Amino acid sequence: MSNFYCEYCGTKSASISGLTANSCHRHPLGSGKGKHKLYEGSEKSKYSCKYCGTSASTISGLTANSCHRHPIGTGKGKHVAAL
Template identity: 55%
Template sequence: MPNYYCEYCGVQASSIISLTSASCFKNPNGGKHKLYEGTEKNMYYCKYCGISTGSILQLTSSSCFKHPNGNLKGKHAPAL
């Protein structure tokens, strides 16, 4: 059974509907979780700075100095 992840916070869900129907505290617009449309991988890379981690949750938990919204506001974002 595949896993589905939020692009903003890295939370995992067993179905797309359960993921996208719940609120995401890291959604920049204050909305719901956004489906990460890439595949499950051993390593995830930030699309802004290239740093890598073993999970989307780890990746999205820290700030990215190259994020377009600035050092303190933007988090790492997974590359597809």
């Protein structure tokens, strides 16, 4: 059975509909201001930020911190998992 993850926070769900039906606490617009977004990459042992290359073992661990190379500015956006 496949797992589906949120690109913004790493929340795991058994179905896409179950994932995208709920609010995301790390949504770029703010906590509770948007739904989870499906991460379209494959499951990996390490996830890297597409802007700076920082890596973590989970999407949740990666997206918990600010990215110094984020396009909206240093410290203004979280790391984003590369596909």
